[in-house]
Amino acid sequence: MNTTLTLTDAPAAAAESQAATPAFSPLYQQIKGLILQSLQASEWKPGESIPSEMELAARYRVSQGTVRKAIDELASGHLLIRKQGKGTFVATHAEHQVQYRFLKLVPDQGDLNTEGPAQREIVDCKRLRATAEIARALALRSGDTVLQVRRVLSFANVPTILEDLWLPGTPFKGLTAERLAGYHGPMYALFETEFGVRMVRAEEKIRAVLPDKSQRELLQRPANTPLLSVERIAYTYNDTPMELRRGFYRTDTHHYRNDLN
Amino acid sequence: MNTTLTLTDAPAAAAESQAATPAFSPLYQQIKGLILQSLQASEWKPGESIPSEMELAARYRVSQGTVRKAIDELASGHLLIRKQGKGTFVATHAEHQVQYRFLKLVPDQGDLNTEGPAQREIVDCKRLRATAEIARALALRSGDTVLQVRRVLSFANVPTILEDLWLPGTPFKGLTAERLAGYHGPMYALFETEFGVRMVRAEEKIRAVLPDKSQRELLQRPANTPLLSVERIAYTYNDTPMELRRGFYRTDTHHYRNDLN
DNA sequence: CAGTGGTCTAGACCACACT
DNA sequence: GTGTGGTCTAGACCACTGC
Numbered sequence: 001m002n003t004t005l006t007l008t009d010a011p012a013a014a015a016e017s018q019a020a021t022p023a024f025s026p027l028y029q030q031i032k033g034l035i036l037q038s039l040q041a042s043e044w045k046p047g048e049s050i051p052s053e054m055e056l057a058a059r060y061r062v063s064q065g066t067v068r069k070a071i072d073e074l075a076s077g078h079l080l081i082r083k084q085g086k087g088t089f090v091a092t093h094a095e096h097q098v099q100y101r102f103l104k105l106v107p108d109q110g111d112l113n114t115e116g117p118a119q120r121e122i123v124d125c126k127r128l129r130a131t132a133e134i135a136r137a138l139a140l141r142s143g144d145t146v147l148q149v150r151r152v153l154s155f156a157n158v159p160t161i162l163e164d165l166w167l168p169g170t171p172f173k174g175l176t177a178e179r180l181a182g183y184h185g186p187m188y189a190l191f192e193t194e195f196g197v198r199m200v201r202a203e204e205k206i207r208a209v210l211p212d213k214s215q216r217e218l219l220q221r222p223a224n225t226p227l228l229s230v231e232r233i234a235y236t237y238n239d240t241p242m243e244l245r246r247g248f249y250r251t252d253t254h255h256y257r258n259d260l261n
Numbered sequence: 262m263n264t265t266l267t268l269t270d271a272p273a274a275a276a277e278s279q280a281a282t283p284a285f286s287p288l289y290q291q292i293k294g295l296i297l298q299s300l301q302a303s304e305w306k307p308g309e310s311i312p313s314e315m316e317l318a319a320r321y322r323v324s325q326g327t328v329r330k331a332i333d334e335l336a337s338g339h340l341l342i343r344k345q346g347k348g349t350f351v352a353t354h355a356e357h358q359v360q361y362r363f364l365k366l367v368p369d370q371g372d373l374n375t376e377g378p379a380q381r382e383i384v385d386c387k388r389l390r391a392t393a394e395i396a397r398a399l400a401l402r403s404g405d406t407v408l409q410v411r412r413v414l415s416f417a418n419v420p421t422i423l424e425d426l427w428l429p430g431t432p433f434k435g436l437t438a439e440r441l442a443g444y445h446g447p448m449y450a451l452f453e454t455e456f457g458v459r460m461v462r463a464e465e466k467i468r469a470v471l472p473d474k475s476q477r478e479l480l481q482r483p484a485n486t487p488l489l490s491v492e493r494i495a496y497t498y499n500d501t502p503m504e505l506r507r508g509f510y511r512t513d514t515h516h517y518r519n520d521l522n
Numbered sequence: 523c524a525g526t527g528g529t530c531t532a533g534a535c536c537a538c539a540c541t
Numbered sequence: 542g543t544g545t546g547g548t549c550t551a552g553a554c555c556a557c558t559g560c
Contacts, residue, residue: 084527084528206517206518229469330530
C-alpha cells in the first residue's frame with residue numbers, strides 16, 4: 001500500500017486505480033511533484049529563492065530530510081540551484097554561469113570566454129503554418145501557426161552557427177524580429193522573462209551534412225565543406241516540447257564537446 | 262577544522278597542509294575515496310557484489326546513512342549499481358543493460374535492438390611508437406609503445422562505423438589481432454576481463470569531416486559524403502586516460518543522439 | 523549574531539528478492 | 542523468514558552568508 005499525503009496545499013496523489021502497477025511512489029517524490037507544480041505555476045520565478053527547507057517541511061507536514069531529498073533531485077535536474085548559507089533558487093538561463101547550457105560547441109583552442117560574447121543576427125522571422133514534420137516535433141496539429149526564425153551566431157565576428165528554429169505560435173504570441181534583434185543575451189533567457197517559458201531539457205540528433213547554397217553563403221563557407229547538423233527539441237516542464245531548432249555548426253575551428261559518464 | 266577518520270582499514274586523509282584551502286571534506290567523501298581505492302585494487306571485481314551497507318558501515322565505523330551517501334555518488338557515476346533486495350554491484354561493460362554505454366549512435370528508425378548485434382571486423386592491429394599527439398592524449402611520452410587498432414562495425418551487415426584506436430602498450434601487453442577477432446562482445450568488456458582496465462568516463466570531440474579514400478572504401482561510401490568524426494578519450498579510475506579512439510560514423514541512416522539536462 | 527543549506531547519527535519501518 | 546537496499550523521522554552539529 002501507499003502512504004497518502006494529507007495536505008492543506010494540494011489534492012495529492014491521483015488515480016491510484018490501475019491494478020497492474022501498484023504505482024508506489026515515495027513521499028519525497030510526491031513532494032517533488034508539488035514543488036514542480038509551484039514552479040510551473042510560477043509561484044516562484046526564475047532567479048528567486050524558494051522557501052527554506054524548514055518552511056517547506058512545515059508546509060507539507062513532512063520532515064526536513066524528505067524535503068531535502070525532493071530538492072536534491074530537482075537540483076540535479078538543474079531546475080533548482082542550492083547555495084549554501086543563502087538558500088535554494090529557481091534556475092534561470094539568464095545567469096552567466098549557465099548561459100550556454102544547451103550549446104556544446106566550443107573553440108578548438110581556448111574556451112567561450114576567450115571568444116567573448118556571441119554576436120547574434122536575425123536573418124528572418126515570420127509566422128507560418130506548421131508542416132506535418134514540425135507539428136509532430138512540437139506536438140501541434142498540422143496547419144497550426146508557428147513562428148520560424150533564422151539567425152546567425154558569430155564569434156569574434158566569424159559566422160559560426162546558422163540556426164533555423166520553430167516555436168509554437170500561441171505561447172510566443174507577440175514575439176517579433178524587432179523584439180529578438182533588440183535583445184542581447186541568450187534567447188532562452190528572453191523566453192523566460194518575456195513569455196514565461198522555461199526550457200528544462202533537450203534532445204539532440206547530430207549528423208554530418210553538406211550545406212545548401214543559402215546555408216553556405218550565410219556561413220561564408222566554400223562548396224563541399226561539411227557542417228555539423230544539430231537538431232534539437234527543447235522541452236519545458238511536463239515534457240512539453242516548446243522549440244524545434246536545426247543548427248549548422250562550423251567544425252573546422254570549433255567542435256561539439258560531449259562528456260560521457 | 263576537519264573531522265579525521267580513525268580507521269583500521271586505511272591511512273585516511275592525506276596532507277591537509279595547504280593553508281590556502283582548508284580542504285574540508287565530509288566523512289562520506291572520505292568513505293567514497295576508500296571504496297574507490299578498493300575498486301581500483303580490484304578487491305571487488307566487475308559484476309560482483311560489494312559488502313552490504315551495514316557491513317561497510319561497521320568496517321568504516323560510520324553510520325549506514327554515511328555509507329549510503331558515498332555509495333549514492335558512486336552509483337550516480339555508474340561505478341556501482343544498486344539493486345534493491347539484492348545488493349550493490351560493481352558496474353561492468355559486459356552487462357547487456359549498459360553494453361553500449363559510450364556509443365551514442367542510433368538508427369534513425371527503431372533502436373539498437375532492431376538491428377541486432379553489431380558485426381566487428383578487425384582491419385589492422387599493430388604496435389608502434391606514439392606520436393607527440395597520441396602521447397599527449399594518453400599521458401605517455403613520445404616514442405612509447407602503443408597499440409593501434411583499426412576496425413569496422415556493421416549493423417545488419419551494413420558497414421556503419423570505422424574506428425581507429427590507440428592503447429598504451431604496457432597495460433595492454435599481450436593484446437593481439439587474433440585475441441580481438443576471436444572475442445565477440447564489447448571491446449570494453451574484454452579490457453575489463455583480460456586486462457583489468459575498467460573505463461569509467463570519456464570525453465568526445467565531434468566534427469563533420471570528409472573521409473579520405475581508405476575511409477571511404479572501408480565504409481563503402483561515395484566521394485563527397487560527409488561523415489561524423491568522433492574523437493574519444495576514455496579514462497579509467499583516477500582520471501587516467503587509457504584509450505584514444507577516432508570514430509567515423511555514417512549519419513545518413515543513423516544519428517548521434519544526445520540528451521541535454 | 524541568526525538563518526540557510528550540509529553532514530552525521532540512530533532507529534523504525536517499507537519494498538523487493540531469494541530461499 | 543531473512544537479508545538487501547529504500548524511505549522517513551528527529552535531533553544535533555557544522556559550514557557558509559550576510560546583517
